[in-house]
Amino acid sequence: MREDIDPGRRERYMPSMIDDKIKSLNILIAPDKVLRAHARPVAAHDNQAVRELIPRMFATMYRAPGIGLAAPQVGLGLRLAVVDLMTNDKPAPIVMINPEIVALSKELATHEEGCLSLPDQYADVIRPALVKVRFLDQSGARKEIEADGLLSACLQHEIDHLDGVLFVDHISALKRNMIMRRLSKDMRQKREDALVG
Ligand SMILES: [Zn+2]
Numbered sequence: 001m002r003e004d005i006d007p008g009r010r011e012r013y014m015p016s017m018i019d020d021k022i023k024s025l026n027i028l029i030a031p032d033k034v035l036r037a038h039a040r041p042v043a044a045h046d047n048q049a050v051r052e053l054i055p056r057m058f059a060t061m062y063r064a065p066g067i068g069l070a071a072p073q074v075g076l077g078l079r080l081a082v083v084d085l086m087t088n089d090k091p092a093p094i095v096m097i098n099p100e101i102v103a104l105s106k107e108l109a110t111h112e113e114g115c116l117s118l119p120d121q122y123a124d125v126i127r128p129a130l131v132k133v134r135f136l137d138q139s140g141a142r143k144e145i146e147a148d149g150l151l152s153a154c155l156q157h158e159i160d161h162l163d164g165v166l167f168v169d170h171i172s173a174l175k176r177n178m179i180m181r182r183l184s185k186d187m188r189q190k191r192e193d194a195l196v197g
Pocket residue numbers: 003114115116117157161
């Protein structure tokens with residue numbers, strides 16, 4: 001599962017979902033310490049902040065464009081993530097507050113993963129094929145999702161972010177180092193291009 005998606009799909013899908021007035025949040029790029037920290041559970045006193053944050057997280061995710069975004073990726077150490085696979089260009093937004101994995105299958109599955117915090121970097125990641133996740137939705141209602149395929153990988157990837165884990169932690173050190181080196185080179189190049197241009 002790539003956290004980023006083809007912009008054409010976003011174009012077909014986004015207009016109905018995004019209010020132009022909603023400002024995007026800045027997505028942190030690895031290696032950033034915040035991406036490695038354990039996020040804390042959302043508490044009752046966070047309600048107002050979370051209510052304001054959710055539309056901005058969706059806007060940031062759709063504009064990236066991506067199919068998942070966790071609060072630590074926008075610099076907030078809260079156990080909160082948004083997901084929308086945009087399958088068949090149909091909106092299916094999921095808000096997960098304090099998500100918990102309650103079951104994982106023994107059976108494994110491989111998906112190519114990418115991450116908005118590691119732009120343009122991809123690798124095959126092996127994870128449990130099925131996952132059962134419990135969380136609170138936007139209205140505070142208890143929800144449970146059993147997922148397979150892309151959604152399963154995506155939910156596991158986003159929940160990993162809440163524990164400071166990135167998809168590259170699931171691959172060999174050799175491949176991880178290669179990706180991190182390439183990413184820092186890309187980022188340096190972007191900064192240089194921005195200075196010149
Ligand atoms: Zn990610």
